[in-house]
Amino acid sequence: xxxxxxxxxxxxxxxxxxxxxxxxxxxxxxxxxxxxxxxxxxxxxxxxxxxxxxxxxxxxxxxxxxxxxxxxxxxxxxxxxxxxxxxxxxxxxxxxxxxxxxxxxxxxxxxxxxxxxxxxxxxxxxxxxxxxxxxxxxxxxxxxxxxxxxxxxxxxxxxxxxxxxxxxxxxxxxxxxxxxxxxxxxxxxxxxxxxxxxxxxxxxxxxxxxxxxxxxxxxxxxxxxxxxxxxxxxxxxxxxxxxxxxxxxxxxxxxxxxxxxxxxxxxxxxxxxxxxxxxxxxxxxxxxxxxxxxxxxxxxxxxxxxxxxxxxxxxxxxxxxxxxxxxxxxxxxxxxxxxxxxxxxxxxxxxxxxxxxxxxxxxxxxxxxxxxxxxxxxxxxxxxxxxxxxxxxxxxxxxxxxxxxxxxxxxxxxxxxxxxxxxxxxxxxxxxxxxxxxxxxxxxxxxxxxxxxxxxxxxxxxxxxxxxxxxxxxxxxxxxxxxxxxx
Amino acid sequence: xxxxxxxxxxxxxxxxxxxxxxxxxxxxxxxxxxxxxxxxxxxxxxxxxxxxxxxxxxxxxxxxxxxxxxxxxxxxxxxxxxxxxxxxxxxxxxxxxxxxxxxxxxxxxxxxxxxxxxxxxxxxxxxxxxxxxxxxxxxxxxxxxxxxxxxxxxxxxxxxxxxxxxxxxxxxxxxxxxxxxxxxxxxxxxxxxxxxxxxxxxxxxxxxxxxxxxxxxxxxxxxxxxxxxxxxxxxxxxxxxxxxxxxxxxxxxxxx
Numbered sequence: 001x002x003x004x005x006x007x008x009x010x011x012x013x014x015x016x017x018x019x020x021x022x023x024x025x026x027x028x029x030x031x032x033x034x035x036x037x038x039x040x041x042x043x044x045x046x047x048x049x050x051x052x053x054x055x056x057x058x059x060x061x062x063x064x065x066x067x068x069x070x071x072x073x074x075x076x077x078x079x080x081x082x083x084x085x086x087x088x089x090x091x092x093x094x095x096x097x098x099x100x101x102x103x104x105x106x107x108x109x110x111x112x113x114x115x116x117x118x119x120x121x122x123x124x125x126x127x128x129x130x131x132x133x134x135x136x137x138x139x140x141x142x143x144x145x146x147x148x149x150x151x152x153x154x155x156x157x158x159x160x161x162x163x164x165x166x167x168x169x170x171x172x173x174x175x176x177x178x179x180x181x182x183x184x185x186x187x188x189x190x191x192x193x194x195x196x197x198x199x200x201x202x203x204x205x206x207x208x209x210x211x212x213x214x215x216x217x218x219x220x221x222x223x224x225x226x227x228x229x230x231x232x233x234x235x236x237x238x239x240x241x242x243x244x245x246x247x248x249x250x251x252x253x254x255x256x257x258x259x260x261x262x263x264x265x266x267x268x269x270x271x272x273x274x275x276x277x278x279x280x281x282x283x284x285x286x287x288x289x290x291x292x293x294x295x296x297x298x299x300x301x302x303x304x305x306x307x308x309x310x311x312x313x314x315x316x317x318x319x320x321x322x323x324x325x326x327x328x329x330x331x332x333x334x335x336x337x338x339x340x341x342x343x344x345x346x347x348x349x350x351x352x353x354x355x356x357x358x359x360x361x362x363x364x365x366x367x368x369x370x371x372x373x374x375x376x377x378x379x380x381x382x383x384x385x386x387x388x389x390x391x392x393x394x395x396x397x398x399x400x401x402x403x404x405x406x407x408x409x410x411x412x413x414x415x416x417x418x419x420x421x422x423x424x425x426x427x428x429x430x431x432x433x434x435x436x437x438x439x440x441x442x443x444x445x446x447x448x449x450x451x452x453x454x455x456x457x458x459x460x461x462x463x464x465x466x467x468x469x470x471x472x473x474x475x476x477x478x479x480x481x482x483x484x485x486x487x
Numbered sequence: 488x489x490x491x492x493x494x495x496x497x498x499x500x501x502x503x504x505x506x507x508x509x510x511x512x513x514x515x516x517x518x519x520x521x522x523x524x525x526x527x528x529x530x531x532x533x534x535x536x537x538x539x540x541x542x543x544x545x546x547x548x549x550x551x552x553x554x555x556x557x558x559x560x561x562x563x564x565x566x567x568x569x570x571x572x573x574x575x576x577x578x579x580x581x582x583x584x585x586x587x588x589x590x591x592x593x594x595x596x597x598x599x600x601x602x603x604x605x606x607x608x609x610x611x612x613x614x615x616x617x618x619x620x621x622x623x624x625x626x627x628x629x630x631x632x633x634x635x636x637x638x639x640x641x642x643x644x645x646x647x648x649x650x651x652x653x654x655x656x657x658x659x660x661x662x663x664x665x666x667x668x669x670x671x672x673x674x675x676x677x678x679x680x681x682x683x684x685x686x687x688x689x690x691x692x693x694x695x696x697x698x699x700x701x702x703x704x705x706x707x708x709x710x711x712x713x714x715x716x717x718x719x720x721x722x723x724x725x726x727x728x729x730x731x732x733x734x735x736x737x738x739x740x741x742x743x
Binding site: 178203339 | 490491494495497498499500502503505506507509510511513514515517518519521523570571573574575576577578579580582584586587588589590591593594599600601603604605606607609610611612613614615616617618619620621643646647648649650652653654655656
């Protein structure tokens with residue numbers, strides 16, 4: 001395994017890594033998944049921005065049913081989960097799995113089919129939500145007539161990436177592959193459990209735990225293992241040294257696999273779900289927050305000794321801040337899940353802040369780190385503007401920090417006022433400054449994202465001009481050109 | 488390959504199924520005997536607000552529901568109102584559960600109990616995870632139909648700080664008369680909690696609480712500023728009993 005990671009990506013013997021029809025990795029597929037991810041993220045961010053304006057009583061698009069704020073709120077979360085994160089993870093899988101196994105994915109054609117099918121699913125969801133066809137499942141508002149397609153998509157993805165893992169003769173699997181191997185099963189099972197059972201089979205109090213499990217498992221059993229696998233692959237590659245402890249990463253894996261699926265009910269503490277289920281969710285949640293810390297420890301111990309990378313390498317900055325946010329999230333989680341905290345924060349913006357800290361502050365930051373690392377390799381050209389890279393990083397980091405602070409503080413104000421029987425009208429007045437802050441931090445993040453998009457497009461254009469006669473740049477060319485340069 | 492098989496079977500399938508059994512299947516068992524009520528069952532006795540709606544907007548009502556019997560019209564209104572409630576993401580800003588803590592009961596009334604969610608309109612349940620506006624599961628009849636008609640059109644008109652969106656498409660061209668969607672969403676919202684006894688003497692489910700915790704000097708919270716509404720039981724099988732709601736009681740008050 002050391003060999004695969006340290007031998008670096010360029011001197012893997014056969015087949016050639018990139019370029020040509022028989023390359024190990026289909027770079028174009030990686031590139032297009034990333035492009036799709038960025039497009040959906042842009043839509044999601046604009047949606048979030050618009051929705052924050054509604055909370056300030058300044059809705060810019062009145063009287064248009066399809067652009068109703070509530071519908072846009074659901075678009076915001078769904079495009080993040082299925083449009084952005086999932087597309088980015090597919091890009092990541094196409095890049096990493098063949099490298100880790102030394103085998104090609106099942107089929108190039110299937111790869112393109114997955115790209116098309118998955119983005120059709122996301123587009124269908126997007127249109128369905130605009131038309132008011134939502135399903136009453138948080139993070140799974142995908143209209144019921146699209147649900148079966150998502151399951152088919154998940155099965156295709158499993159076939160595509162299980163093939164190289166099974167064919168591989170590697171004696172020991174690198175930890176990223178452990179996460180991926182489990183996550184493909186989990187994605188399908190979670191989706192079936194969360195979108196079909198409570199819709200067609202069980203009702204009310206029987207269906208409640210399933211909703212909690214679905215919300216939680218989508219994050220915990222799809223986004224989290226993908227994110228961890230991604231981090232464990234790219235950080236050692238960028239730092240050019242192995243992870244600190246393979247054993248610790250496996251402790252993290254088994255901890256995640258065992259404890260994560262047990263916690264879903266903690267999204268409905270105080271509901272009529274039997275208390276034994278609520279207590280078991282609380283206990284297992286506190287347990288996993290300890291396990292999750294292994295990832296953070298592993299990251300920082302790997303990074304130790306390469307402190308300069310924080311200054312020299314922008315990808316590492318993203319991973320570093322993401323890991324720090326992860327530490328914050330874990331700590332926050334272990335406390336907020338207790339019934340004492342729940343009395344106050346359950347129905348407030350605290351939870352919204354927490355969701356942004358995890359989904360944006362950790363996993364999106366890590367994906368930005370991956371894009372920072374991959375885009376030059378995919379286009380065959382260095383980043384167009386160093387300045388924009390830094391602007392993107394700082395605007396996003398500052399924006400997110402203040403957004404989470406504003407939402408957390410606003411959540412506490414909301415929670416304590418509600419518990420103190422303050423009328424709703426007074427609470428809304430009190431929350432206004434927090435929501436105003438949130439809108440401004442959103443502007444920061446959106447501007448930062450604009451920097452990234454401009455930089456990506458410009459890089460691709462410059463690259464195209466630089467290699468007029470080849471239809472795409474093999475990234476070995478880049479390796480030669482920029483030998484010695486930072487990642 | 489051995490490692491892969493192990494990970495796939497144990498972590499991927501095994502732990503997931505185990506967790507499903509512990510967190511989802513076992514919690515289902517205590518409520519498995521409850522009957523799942525259909526919309527038609529629940530719509531058998533429409534609440535007064537719906538009957539009033541028919542009188543207030545006879546033309547719009549006839550246009551929307553024809554000359555169907557009131558029960559059938561109510562069933563249809565509940566379905567459309569429910570779909571609208573989901574499609575417009577009402578459930579992302581309004582919860583539908585009163586928790587037993589956090590002073591929820593003092594604000595909204597009797598705590599939620601399993602029986603009231605075991606119906607077709609709670610597939611999936613609309614408990615919600617955020618309260619920007621108030622909880623709605625006890626709000627049926629809290630405001631008049633007129634208030635709702637004004638409120639859905641432009642909420643800040645009746646609640647100046649409200650951040651709820653305006654729903655102009657719930658109205659006819661004139662912007663005054665609710666259309667089919669408007670009538671249905673009002674019917675749905677006015678129905679929520681209509682099965683709970685809101686009479687003065689049972690404010691906050693006080694009788695249920697007294698029965699469960701027979702403390703000698705129970706201090707009841709002040710009742711909210713609301714005229715006692717003599718309500719129909721909105722479709723639950725039987726009338727309001729004399730004692731508590733059968734929450735963990737032998738009495739099978741709801742007929743389950």
